[in-house]
Amino acid sequence: MKLTGAQALIKSLEMEGTEVMFGLPGGAILPVYDPIIDSSIRHVLVRHEQGAGHMAEGYAHVTGRPGVAMVTSGPAATNIVTPLCDAYMDSIPIVVITGQVAYSAIGSDAFQECDTTGITMPVTKHNWLVSDPQDIPQIVREAFHVATTGRPGPVLVDVPKDISNQTMDWYWPESVDLPGYKPTSLGEPEMIRQAARLIGESRRPVIYAGGGILKAHAAETLRSLAEMTGIPVVTTLMARGAFPDSHELCLGMPGMHGNYTAVTAMQKADLLIALGSRFDDRVTGKVSAFAPDAKIIHVDVDPAELGKVRRPDVPIVGDCRAVIEELVAAIEAMGGADAQPDRSQWLAQVRAWQQDFPLHYEQSFDEGSALKPQYVLEQLRDSTPDDTIVVSGVGQHQMWTSQHWRFDHPYTWVNSGGLGTMGFAVPAAIGAKVGRPDRMVWAVDGDGCFQMTAQELVTATAERIPVKVAILNNAYLGMVRQWQELFYEERYSEVYLSPDLPDYKMWAEAMGCVGLRVEHPEEVQPAIDKANEIDDRPVVIDFRTDSTEKVYPMVPAGGPNDAIILDPSQGEGGR
Amino acid sequence: MAAKHHTLSVLVENKAGVLTRVAGLFARRGFNIYSLAVAPTDDERLSRITVVVDVESKPLEQVTKQLFKLINVVKIDELAPDESVERELALVTVRAETGTRSQVIELVQVFEGKIVDVGHDEVTVMLAGHPDTIDDFEDLMRPFGIDDVQRTGRVALPKLERQAPRLRSVSGKVG
Numbered sequence: 001m002k003l004t005g006a007q008a009l010i011k012s013l014e015m016e017g018t019e020v021m022f023g024l025p026g027g028a029i030l031p032v033y034d035p036i037i038d039s040s041i042r043h044v045l046v047r048h049e050q051g052a053g054h055m056a057e058g059y060a061h062v063t064g065r066p067g068v069a070m071v072t073s074g075p076a077a078t079n080i081v082t083p084l085c086d087a088y089m090d091s092i093p094i095v096v097i098t099g100q101v102a103y104s105a106i107g108s109d110a111f112q113e114c115d116t117t118g119i120t121m122p123v124t125k126h127n128w129l130v131s132d133p134q135d136i137p138q139i140v141r142e143a144f145h146v147a148t149t150g151r152p153g154p155v156l157v158d159v160p161k162d163i164s165n166q167t168m169d170w171y172w173p174e175s176v177d178l179p180g181y182k183p184t185s186l187g188e189p190e191m192i193r194q195a196a197r198l199i200g201e202s203r204r205p206v207i208y209a210g211g212g213i214l215k216a217h218a219a220e221t222l223r224s225l226a227e228m229t230g231i232p233v234v235t236t237l238m239a240r241g242a243f244p245d246s247h248e249l250c251l252g253m254p255g256m257h258g259n260y261t262a263v264t265a266m267q268k269a270d271l272l273i274a275l276g277s278r279f280d281d282r283v284t285g286k287v288s289a290f291a292p293d294a295k296i297i298h299v300d301v302d303p304a305e306l307g308k309v310r311r312p313d314v315p316i317v318g319d320c321r322a323v324i325e326e327l328v329a330a331i332e333a334m335g336g337a338d339a340q341p342d343r344s345q346w347l348a349q350v351r352a353w354q355q356d357f358p359l360h361y362e363q364s365f366d367e368g369s370a371l372k373p374q375y376v377l378e379q380l381r382d383s384t385p386d387d388t389i390v391v392s393g394v395g396q397h398q399m400w401t402s403q404h405w406r407f408d409h410p411y412t413w414v415n416s417g418g419l420g421t422m423g424f425a426v427p428a429a430i431g432a433k434v435g436r437p438d439r440m441v442w443a444v445d446g447d448g449c450f451q452m453t454a455q456e457l458v459t460a461t462a463e464r465i466p467v468k469v470a471i472l473n474n475a476y477l478g479m480v481r482q483w484q485e486l487f488y489e490e491r492y493s494e495v496y497l498s499p500d501l502p503d504y505k506m507w508a509e510a511m512g513c514v515g516l517r518v519e520h521p522e523e524v525q526p527a528i529d530k531a532n533e534i535d536d537r538p539v540v541i542d543f544r545t546d547s548t549e550k551v552y553p554m555v556p557a558g559g560p561n562d563a564i565i566l567d568p569s570q571g572e573g574g575r
Numbered sequence: 576m577a578a579k580h581h582t583l584s585v586l587v588e589n590k591a592g593v594l595t596r597v598a599g600l601f602a603r604r605g606f607n608i609y610s611l612a613v614a615p616t617d618d619e620r621l622s623r624i625t626v627v628v629d630v631e632s633k634p635l636e637q638v639t640k641q642l643f644k645l646i647n648v649v650k651i652d653e654l655a656p657d658e659s660v661e662r663e664l665a666l667v668t669v670r671a672e673t674g675t676r677s678q679v680i681e682l683v684q685v686f687e688g689k690i691v692d693v694g695h696d697e698v699t700v701m702l703a704g705h706p707d708t709i710d711d712f713e714d715l716m717r718p719f720g721i722d723d724v725q726r727t728g729r730v731a732l733p734k735l736e737r738q739a740p741r742l743r744s745v746s747g748k749v750g
Contacts, residue, residue: 121596122603126646129591146646180588180649304640 005133006031006164009097010039012140015172018068020044020059020434022052026072027112029099031164044434044463049076051427051456053083056094058431060087061414062389062439064217066147067092067431072099074112077158078119082421085123087154089418090238091215093147094154102162103131116158125153130160133168142176150183151302152215183301187318187326195273195297195314196330200339202271202295204346205231208254208283211238211417212276212300216320219243219410222275225324228337232350234262236277238417241407251350255283256555257399260357260564263553265350266291267561274298276320279309280418289560299323359403360552360567365521370546373397373472376524377404380442380470383528387412388440389432393425393449396478399551401444423452429467430460440468440532447473447497447504454507460538461512468531469508469540474547475499482550499544508540516541579631580609582659582731585624585642586650589615593647597624600645606638610663610728621649625730654731661731664703666691667713670720671698679719686712697722 003011009032013021020042025033036043046052049071056067071080077098087094101110117129126146128139136159143155199205213222219242226233226249233243234254243250254262266272272294277283284290287309298305298312299320306315316323331339363375377400390405391414392398398415407413414432416424429443450471460467477495484492508515514534518527518541531539552567587593594613601608607629616623628638639651654661671679676698683690683700686708692699702712706729713724 117592118595121592121599125644131591178646181646302644304637304644308637 001170002167003170004031004035004164005130005136005159005166005168007035008133008136008168008170009140009159009164010035010041011170012137012172013068014040015137016140016144017065021068021070022046022055022059022431023070024049024052024072024076026076026099028073028101028161029070029076029097029159029164031161032070032097032099032159044430044459044465046427046459047455048453049079050082050423051430051453051459053080053094053096054086054421054424054427054453055431055434055456056096057083057087057090057092057424058391058414058428059435060092060094060431061428062411062432063435064411065093065435066144067094068097069094070097072112073101073116074114077114077116081120081123082419084120084154084156086416086419086421086424088123088125090416091152091211092154093152095143095147096154096156098156098158099164100129100158100160103160104162106160116156120156123154124156125151127156127158129158130163133163133166136163136168137171138173138177141173142178145176146178146181150181151300184303184317185301185319185322187299187316187323189326191314191316192323192326192330195316195327196334198271198295198297198314199229199231199273199331200334200341203341203343204269205229205271205273205343206251206265206269207231207233208236208266208272208274208277209233209239209242210236210275210277212320213239213242214410216276216301216322218276218321218324221321221324221328223247225328225331228328228331229340230337230343230347231273232265232347234258234266235407236280236283236417237402237415239277240402240405240413241410244408245406246408251354253402255280256285256557257403257551257553258283259359259403260553260566261350261353263555263561263564264353266294268349269294271295271297274300274312275324276300278305284309285555285559285561285563289562357566357570360570361549362569363521369521370548371519371521371524371544373400373474373543373545373549374404375521376470376472376518376543376545377401377444379524380444380528381405383525383532384440384442388442389414389429389436391415391425391429391432391441391443393443393445394420394422395446395449396474396482396549396551397444397446397449397472400472403551422446422449425449426453426467426469427456429469430456430465433460433465433467443467443469445469445471446478447471447475447499448477450504451497451502454511457508457511457513457538457540464536465538466535467538469538471504471540471542472545473499473504473542474545474549476547478547479551481547485550486554487556504540504542508538508542511538513538513540517544518542519544579629580627581630581635582654582656582661582729583626583628583639583642584652584654584731585626585648586616587622587624588647588649589620589622590647593622594624596645596647597626597642600641601626601628601638604633604637604641606633610726612728612730614730625728627729652733654733659731659733661705661729662703663706663709663727663729664701665709665712665724665726666699666701667716667721668692668697668699668723669716670696670722672696675719679716682712682715688712
């Protein structure tokens, strides 16, 4: 069967099970947009290429399947670099197709030419420049394979226009041809036995669960490990929902804005069982002062993570689910739950911290009281189904959401962790809703973030993707403001945004959404109820929140985690 | 060369852009390269990159693990100096005026180099040998006045042993 390169590309995407792609056409990708008309693949037309990339990420986050985005060459390709980098940092499988100028014109500074594979090399797991239409099925097959196996990540396929127009003989490859790519999945048995022994000797262990748990579909397995051993679990920003927040062994989020118990339990632990986590600086604080007495068991599918920041006592390369299953078996073989030491003192200590130093804020209902963002989040949390998907941007609102939401299901929390991409929430929420149309999807966004990518709500309206957006509008670039208040003597430099420029309600309405505004605490619940009833278009609520509210606890950047600062009303903490 | 340098022999797929991927990785992970030599192997699908890295800036383990994550990297052998045969080739143009020419020629002979070009008052010498030998030769030529030096960067293969080779292969492919 003779196909054009463009037809072969779309057919290859279909063969890989692509249901939906997010994109925006242009000159160099024009040939590939023609066969889309006849394809089973749904195409969501975005308003900016960055939106296409984040939508693909949101889709991948909640479905576990690779998100697909397609854009043209030059500026379109550079616009999608941010989502690629975001996906690279957070190990999100996305496949990005870019158009390129004709192969013969490459290097001539042709119109809308840029060195896309060169630019994206550092932010993709791998990328390909197609030089022969006959290679297209093989490359697409390999692209999906690389994106979804081992440590997942973004890939890019750059397709020159003349290659799309040329014909090829259709085939579908039986296998991939990647002699240098063999991800390890099973852990080394001796290492697993050593890990089981260390766990059996430990009096103050903590499981340090990271995003790798979700990537490996290991939430259930993690739960069986925690319950069998009775070891408490912290879930990092990328792992919220990987272990239920309402579980008695769950300590919540560690790190710079983690809760006191999660941070302190890690500091005082004699053993950290790091599962799919990478000792990020936002978790460790000052590395030399992080968990000083703890031995480390480190499980990761990427060998380069083992020893990158902290040298593990027991390094295990492998897929989290497979390794945890083997670990559970090894612990059982050593006597299981009965052979674990008595850790009641440790668990009592953890309970005491939880009771003494909970998350804290105060919402006053007196006339004229400022609306607290945490109050909004708790009302929203309690008014939505348990399996609601929550998507956030980056900043204070992100930290408050992670802190105050109760994540009891995996794949219900979508955010930009590693790269910290402002503007992530709106497009990622749209992608999440496309992936899980059965779920309620709420984006919690800051006013600064919202202004970066809000135009994608036009996409949501046009494509009937009914996401809901709660803007915690404090009229500031709030996290920067917080740092300037605490560390720059309240010298506020370029952080004020204004609460009503733009008018978020009118802006939302102009984009075909329902726009609501909330200024007082008593208006919160009715507005949320109203938003929850609307399912035929997007809703945006502009919550006017207290500009002076800060995220606590906080570990000052670069400081040791022992220097955790609580809400000022809670005093000095347990130090 | 001091022990803080290590030689890696990296077998890569012979595809467009692979050298950029390897060089780019070194740059963005903050690894310093001392020298780099690339050439085809007896298998046309593969090339060999011999790279000398500074292991003072970052541990060698991180270098090799990150290199392994590149999809086109097939195999990495770490060649410790005392376990490998290392050679380098240099072309050196040195002043050789009437008064000093015989001294220069004498030294070239001592080092078993070869004069490959002769000008009015200078000569170009080719020297192949251990990189340390080439360093020594350069030092000895410097008083005469070196006009130009072009070194290829070192290439290396594991030393052949009577016992099993002590070549240390880095195992564990990455996802």
